Amino acid sequence: xxxxxxxxxxxxxxxxxxxxxxxxxxxxxxxxxxxxxxxxxxxxxxxxxxxxxxxxxxxxxxxxxxxxxxxxxxxxxxxxxxxxxxxxxxxxxxxxxxxxxxxxxxxxxxxxxxx
Amino acid sequence: xxxxxxxxxxxxxxxxxxxxxxxxxxxxxxxxxxxxxxxxxxxxxxxxxxxxxxxxxxxxxxxxxxxxxxxxxxxxxxxxxxxxxxxxxxxxxxxxxxxxxxxxxxxxxxxxxxxxxx
Numbered sequence: 001x002x003x004x005x006x007x008x009x010x011x012x013x014x015x016x017x018x019x020x021x022x023x024x025x026x027x028x029x030x031x032x033x034x035x036x037x038x039x040x041x042x043x044x045x046x047x048x049x050x051x052x053x054x055x056x057x058x059x060x061x062x063x064x065x066x067x068x069x070x071x072x073x074x075x076x077x078x079x080x081x082x083x084x085x086x087x088x089x090x091x092x093x094x095x096x097x098x099x100x101x102x103x104x105x106x107x108x109x110x111x112x113x114x115x
Numbered sequence: 116x117x118x119x120x121x122x123x124x125x126x127x128x129x130x131x132x133x134x135x136x137x138x139x140x141x142x143x144x145x146x147x148x149x150x151x152x153x154x155x156x157x158x159x160x161x162x163x164x165x166x167x168x169x170x171x172x173x174x175x176x177x178x179x180x181x182x183x184x185x186x187x188x189x190x191x192x193x194x195x196x197x198x199x200x201x202x203x204x205x206x207x208x209x210x211x212x213x214x215x216x217x218x219x220x221x222x223x224x225x226x227x228x229x230x231x232x233x
Contacts, residue, residue, distance in 0.1 A: 033220075042119075042206050042223030043160070056220065089158065104221070106160035 002026075004107035006092050012113045013082055020078045021110045025094030032075050033104065034067055035091040036060065043091055049075060082114045117142045117209045121224035128197045129232050135182075136192045136227045138207030144168075146212040149183065150221070151192045155203040163205070166190065168212075194229075202231045 005024040013019050025032050030051050035043035046065070048056045051072035061067075064082075069075040079086055089111045093104040118141045128134035140149065151163040166174045166183050173181050178198075182191045194201055207224040 035221075040225070042208070042226050043221070044223070045220035048220065058220070091158075091160065093160070103162060104160075108157060108159045 004092055004094050004105050006090075006107035006110050008110055009108065010111045010113075012115065014115050015082060015084060017082055018078065018080045019082055019112065020076055021090055021092075021112075023075045023077070023092030023094075023107060025074070025092070026096075026105055029094035029096045029105070030072065031095045031097065031102070032069055033093040033095075034075070034077055035093065037089045037091055037109070038087075046077075046090075079112075082112075084114045087112055087114045117144070117147070117211065117222040119207050119209050119222050119224035121207055121227050123227045124225070125228045125230070127230040127232060128194070130197055130199060132197055133193060133195045134197055134229065136194075136205050136207075136229065138190045138192070138224055140188050140190060140207070140209050140224075142188075142209060142211070144211045148210045148212060149181075149190045150208040150210070151179070151181070151190075152206045152208060152223075153201075153203045154206060154226070160206070164192065197231050199231050199233060202229055204228050 007022045032049045034046040037043040045058050047067050049069040064080045067077045089109040091109045093106045095102045095104045120139045147168045149166045152160045153163050164176045164179050178195045180193045204226045206226050208221045210221050211219050
């Protein structure tokens with residue numbers, strides 16, 4: 001069990017560029033979540049997958065954001081035409097629901113800086 | 116909608132002493148979960164303790180315990196015998212239970228930065 005892996009760890013980009021982040025969940029986990037955390041704040045929910053199906057999206061996920069989870073394994077989060085307000089840490093979490101109890105395992109996040 | 120509020124941006128405690136972190140929440144749900152997560156400088160969120168709202172008994176995990184006051188919508192975390200490794204940002208969070216079969220979002224508070232002094 002290598003835990004939830006996120007790449008890259010840091011990303012610096014210029015305003016208007018597109019960026020893509022990757023999350024590799026724990027192998028048997030069927031649920032995958034994306035959260036965004038700005039400096040000094042708690043994480044905010046972005047979207048959630050069960051297997052390959054995207055079941056819930058936050059209003060924070062504007063049309064510039066898209067997330068995918070092909071084949072129910074790894075997931076990617078793409079931000080098009082980045083803005084300075086997109087600067088944040090993007091956290092991924094995965095879980096395997098068992099017996100009504102769900103425990104999330106978080107990755108270490110991707111820190112995005114938009115210049 | 117759920118909201119979670121942590122009114123203490125920073126707290127400090129002496130090693131081996133006890134500290135209590137405060138959290139209040141608001142929800143229209145009748146059943147829900149409450150959590151405390153720890154985020155060390157490594158940035159990885161780690162579950163510290165979990166409470167199911169329908170359970171009267173306060174959850175405990177070794178040196179960590181909660182004081183769950185459902186009527187007051189209060190959920191504080193007590194850390195006993197504080198250790199240097201407890202230094203981190205602590206987040207209180209809630210989750211609706213209605214999404215049990217499909218998963219549901221966590222709603223986090225703003226966090227409390229805990230410093231442990233040797």
